Amino acid sequence: MTAETAITPKHTPRDYKSDIKPVWCPGCGDYSVLGSITKAFSELNLDPENVAVISGIGCSSRIPAYTDCYGFHGVHGRSLPLAAGLKVARPDMTVLVASGDGDGFSIGGNHFMHACRRNVDLTYVVMDNRVYGMTKGQASPTTEPDWDNALTPGGSGISPFRPLVIALAAGANFIARGFSGDQNGTAKLLKEAIEHPGFSFVQILSPCVTFRPDQKEWKDDVHDATVDPTDDLGRAARRLMTDDGFNVGVLYRGEREAFQPPIGNASATVADLEGKFAL
């Protein structure tokens, strides 16, 4: 065995892909995100059985079944607490959470804030296409206020949610933005997000070719972040507040310790507990 083969990862992206055919439309950005996720796993050389992919409901939330890792496709908006429960109970697992802008920021908005705060060691990937795709084209929290659709004709009239700003204010430990059109770049971001301790949030702009064909233009709008990631909250806040939404790269790296209460270290028996009640 040569030195070269010794450092070659034993796993390839294919090892993390299942044989189930996605329900996504041809051209959907989520195919590429799936590719980035499996590429990141293989580059970290994680054993597939030690990885769990957890999701809620929506187009992007279909991802767990398309991987050959452990997975949980839960109810709408609740992927983060499901994942936090798993990670706290099983700290040995690498847990990635997949969501979309409706699942993650609307019905799951409260959990998003508290997951950032709690800082469990999770990687939270939100495929943001500014639309509800699975229910066929309604406005989500990140949709432009004047985007016309059947449910809110003429547009929702509501200012879009700024997830990266919220994540920073709520205490996320790692904040990045990727673009599905750059599979390798996104894989690199995900790899770093998984390795970073605590709660890592990665927004991935992932166009919906069916209900938002205008998003095909995103490939011309995205641009690499021009400054290095910061660990300074004030600088990060200013950057994220003035950001045009297409700044791609790692934007904030925090240094908070991950939340992981000890589990499995017993110092007493059940009989000891019962003794407290005895007269």
Add this chain to the structure above:
Amino acid sequence: MNQPTDNATSISLVLAGSGGSGVITAGNMLLAAAAKAGWYGLMTRSAGPQIRGGEAAALLRLSSEPVSAQPDRYDLIIALDWMNFERFADEIPLDENTVIIGDASAAKKTPAFVTEGPARRGDIDFKNLSKAIPGGRPNMIALGTVGALIGLPEDALDAALSDALAKRGEDAITASRAGAQAGRSVAADMPATPKLPTPEGEKAGRWLISGNEAAGLGAIRGGVRFVAAYPITPATEILEWMSPALTKVGGVLVQAEDELASINMAIGGSYGGVPALTATSGPGLALMTEAIGLAVASEVPVVIVDVMRGGPSTGIPTKSEQSDLNMALYALPGDAPHIVVAPNSIRDCVFTTQWSVHLAEAMQTPAIVLSDQALGQAKSVIAAPADIAFIAQRETASTPAQGENYQRYAVTASGVSPMALPGTPGCAYTADGLEHNPRGTPSGGAKDHHIQLDKRQRKTDDFDYGQHWADQAGEGDTVVLTWGSCTGPVLEALENLAGTDDAARMISMRLLMPAPKDQLTKALEGAKRVIVVEQTHSGQFMGYLRANIDLPRDAEHYCIPGPLPMRPGDIVSLVKEGTPS
């Protein structure tokens, strides 16, 4: 004024006052002292919704025998002040033998139902007596008076005070003992109450425990090591007891941001292989129902303890009712077989919660435990619950042989499919709330749906619940059919009727879902008369029985809503006269 009175077998008394006056503290000390003296006892709490300053009462019943119910009447009431005392009028039945002692300085504020009622009166100057003692408090004066009136040995009370105040230091203990002594010294001027004889013999093997603590302990006995929950009255004490207890036995409790998160975290922990639980009350259970359906579909065991309170909506958070039964049975989306069980005493909170963990784990499905405020927040001296062998045993999968594929939802005879825990090589699967095929792949096909519905139903229908589905007691042609916290009063009533022409037997159902149809039908064989007893307004339990078994057409039905407790005297009267007293 004291007249000699016959020795009683049980004494019932109330310590009342505004919240913060220390009546609950004094009640706890009295119960602990009674336990030390060798008595049994039950203390129920009644309180208004205010955090501080509302009305509060400790309702105690002490006896030389185990106590299973609140009494029909009270022997003694001590009110440190009369603030909002009239709100207890319905909950504290008085008669001409009741003694009521109030604060002399507030005699003018005595509510009409007391002054105009039949009870005998006495006044004690709690305020000035306590002012005369450095660090003295009126509740300790009252404690001393009660102790002397009912015949509680002084050393038992002093020992209980020392235990309760150990952390507060020697000064606090001295002040409280002096207060109790002052209270004892004025007791002789009060109208007499019955006295309990001091028991002789063995008091080992007894516990002093609340229903909420008992439920937490049962869960840990059953193997629960992961809890996620959100605080809610009257369930919070389960969580506050379990949090440090779990840490000691290698488990963990996470405080979630809401009940939606609690149940999903619990499901996540259990999916990871750690037996998991959440505890809540009605409003929280309402929020959890979608995810409990997820646990049914994805076949993840989880235990949900609902400590019921008065509803609907926010209802009466501090008081008891059995009205979450329908929600526990029917609120899940779709055809969703799950387990619903109910403890029927404080002691049984240990067993039933432990059993629920066993059932959930064995059948890989959620189990809802319906406790209530009357059990959860009440404290009792009980015979130590026997250790039982129900420890979480989940059928797990191991790496399949070369060439074989793992099927998470494989169709089996029992309906239970071996569950691979994350980390097991060769078994990766996606747990799903979407309908799926045996492998776990989402499927909307009619055949897959039918096969999986059958499989999930089979798990709970075919399980052997043994004799635990109900507790039965007594003999007779009349059957009182009940559940949960109504069981204690029914048991006491039946004991009173035993040996008379009106002797009756009781069936108290512990297993509510799946409905134990065959067992119940068989148990009702030979009954000439059936009386259904429950604490709801709409008769939820009766409706459930009618839907599931061929209950006699002329079955009688007694249902009262909370917060009034079911009383033994009402049950005696129901059996004898056909109407409550």
